[in-house]
Amino acid sequence: MRPHIFSSHWRLALLVLFAISFVGHAYAASTREESTLLFIPYRGDDLSFSEAAYRGYERLRKEGYAISVIQNAAQLGAPEMLAIIDRHYAEGVRRFILAGAEMSALTTAAARRHPDAYFATLSGNAGGANVINYCLDCRQIGGLLAGQAAVRLSRSRIVGFVGGVMPVDGAEADRFKQTVAREAPGAKVLVDWTGNWSDRQRAEQLTDQQIAAGADVVVGDANAAVLAAASRYPRVKAISWMTDASRQYKNVAACVIINTDVVFRRFIDAVASGRFKGGDYAVDEADKVWVIVWPRQSY
Numbered sequence: 001m002r003p004h005i006f007s008s009h010w011r012l013a014l015l016v017l018f019a020i021s022f023v024g025h026a027y028a029a030s031t032r033e034e035s036t037l038l039f040i041p042y043r044g045d046d047l048s049f050s051e052a053a054y055r056g057y058e059r060l061r062k063e064g065y066a067i068s069v070i071q072n073a074a075q076l077g078a079p080e081m082l083a084i085i086d087r088h089y090a091e092g093v094r095r096f097i098l099a100g101a102e103m104s105a106l107t108t109a110a111a112r113r114h115p116d117a118y119f120a121t122l123s124g125n126a127g128g129a130n131v132i133n134y135c136l137d138c139r140q141i142g143g144l145l146a147g148q149a150a151v152r153l154s155r156s157r158i159v160g161f162v163g164g165v166m167p168v169d170g171a172e173a174d175r176f177k178q179t180v181a182r183e184a185p186g187a188k189v190l191v192d193w194t195g196n197w198s199d200r201q202r203a204e205q206l207t208d209q210q211i212a213a214g215a216d217v218v219v220g221d222a223n224a225a226v227l228a229a230a231s232r233y234p235r236v237k238a239i240s241w242m243t244d245a246s247r248q249y250k251n252v253a254a255c256v257i258i259n260t261d262v263v264f265r266r267f268i269d270a271v272a273s274g275r276f277k278g279g280d281y282a283v284d285e286a287d288k289v290w291v292i293v294w295p296r297q298s299y
Contacts (some may be wrong), residue, residue, distance in 0.1 A: 014099065028041045035066040036095040036268055037088050038048030039081070039103060041074040041197075047224040048197075052242040053099040054120065067270060078106050085110045089117060095271055097264060098124065103166055107131060118276055120267040122260065123168070127200075129278045134263045137168075138282035140175035141290035142256050146239050147179025149254040149292060151187070153237050160190040160210035160218040164197040164225045169221055190215055193222075200225035211236055219256075220245070227252060246295035255293040262289045 044054030050071070057069045061099045064291040070076075070084060085096060097108045101121040107126035119131045119289075126133060136142075150159040161176050163169050177189045190210045194202040203222040206231035210218055220226030222239045227249040237253040238245075246252040263283065270276045283289045 012114060029122040034278065035068065035088075036097060036264075037059050037085070037091045037093050038067060038069045038097045038264070039073040039099060040069060040071055041100045041102065044069070045072055045129070047243055047245040047248065048228070048282075049241065052258045053260050055243065056264050057261075059261040060264055063091050064198065065265075067264070069267075073100075078109070081106055082113070085114070089114050091195060094118060095191075096120070096270060097122070097267065098126075099260070101125065104133075115156045118267075118271045120263075122263065125280075126278045130276075131278050132207065132267065132276070133280045134267070134291065135282045136258060136263075136279055137172055139223055139284055141283070142241070142258070143175030144179050145256045145286070145290060145292045146219050146241070146254075147170075147176045148183065149239055149256065150176070150219065151180055153248045153253050154184075154217045156216040157184060157187040158190070158214040158215050158216065160192075160207070160213075160215035162203055162210065162218060162222050163191065164194045164222040164223035165195065166193045172221070174260060188214070197223060199223075217253075224248075244295065246293075257290050257291055257293055259291060262287055 001251065021169045033083050038057055040050040040053040041095055042050040045051055047246050057067055057253065059130050060067050073081060094108065094117045096117060097120045104121060104124035104126045105126060107119050108128055111126065111128035111131045115130060116129065118127065121133045123136045124133045128183065159180060161173050163173055180189050190213060192206040194206065200223055203225035207218055207226045214291050216235055217237050218226060218230050219239045219241060224245060227238045227240060227245055230236045231249050231251045236251065238249060238251050240252045240255045244255040246255060
């Protein structure tokens with residue numbers, strides 16, 4: 001009897017393990033099969049924020065997540081974007097990610113329109129019980145990393161930060177200045193703003209001015225025109241912002257990037273598992289969203 005009982009117990013245990021494994025695989029599959037729609041402001045190769053969001057989309061696609069993307073959303077009007085959301089909602093999509101603070105009002109309107117769908121913004125301030133705003137800048141991790149890199153790279157002890165829109169990245173610029181001041185007392189920090197993410201001419205002009213004032217390291221927060229302008233000066237090194245731009249600009253000596261796939265995955269999995277909670281979430285260092293990449297190690 002004993003061998004028979006022992007064998008029965010083992011068969012039961014194997015059945016339980018198989019059932020657990022099956023449920024786990026079924027949950028993973030359902031997480032990936034339920035589609036998500038992502039909006040990014042500009043092209044997915046803009047060497048800036050939109051590219052960082054697009055890279056996150058690509059990583060999730062490789063992992064098997066069903067996610068699609070709408071590029072150049074900044075060129076669409078609110079009615080057109082709402083129509084796109086309505087169409088995808090009618091097709092069964094219930095998860096929407098809108099990357100960019102400028103899409104906050106639209107997100108609020110869409111969330112009110114579809115209360116049984118879920119919405120996420122990157123650095124937005126949208127409202128609604130079915131909305132979560134992932135604050136990328138609340139801890140100013142990017143400014144910290146850029147400041148540390150600038151101190152390491154600079155020889156003149158004059159460094160620059162050419163930003164896009166101060167209300168969005170002003171706190172990051174302040175953290176940049178504070179970090180440089182703490183780690184290199186006496187160093188000079190130049191900060192200027194284009195006021196518009198797309199103003200390449202202004203970005204080039206401000207970069208030239210900072211370099212003329214002695215900066216030998218410049219952070220390209222505004223757009224890729226900062227990196228292009230800095231590349232004309234052999235002695236100047238650039239720090240790209242949000243994505244790795246070293247493939248195009250050889251003067252990029254450090255890249256402060258965001259792994260947006262971490263945020264996207266958190267949102268999608270929370271909805272799929274029933275653990276979604278609306279409100280604001282401040283991305284922290286432990287999340288490993290902000291990281292620094294050193295394309296070249298000859299400094």
